[in-house]
Amino acid sequence: MSATLNSVGTSRPAISALTPIDLDTVDAIQAIRTLAQQPEHARSNFLVDCSQLKCLRSLGVSYVVSQLLLLHQSGSGVWLCNVSPVLKRCLKLLRLDSLFRSV
Known part of the structure; x- marks a missing residue:
């Protein structure tokens, strides 16, 4: 699996190596x-596109965060794209922004 360095200098998998997952x-x-x-x-890396998540609007941020935590606890890497300001703020307040990186 190839990796690149992001602006902070931490390694992240190439987007093509991420498996898209739809939490809806x-x-x-x-x-x-x-x-x-x-x-x-067993050590998959998932990409969650947050721009069209219906469950975020219908079930709320807590549901999405719990689903992300379950994926992370399984040993999988979880990467987020198109994160809304509200979700980004919630992840930061919960100090989970370092677990779920944005691409």
């Missing part, structure tokens, strides 16, 4: 169980 259609627990059955994919 995939439950994090279901994704973790699927990964557990496929050991070769």
Whole structure:
């Protein structure tokens, strides 16, 4: 898996190496169980596009954050793109902004 350095100097996987995941259609627990059955994919890196998340509007920030934490706790890398200012502020207040990097 190739990696690049971001502006802070930390390593991040190339966008093509990230697996897109839609939190509107995939439950994090279901994704973790699927990964557990496929050991070769146990350390996947997921890309969550936050721009069109219906669950963010319908279920709220706490639901999205809990899904992101479940993915992270499984050992997967979680990268976010198109993060709204509200979600970004919530992640910062919860001190989770270092766990979920933006691309």
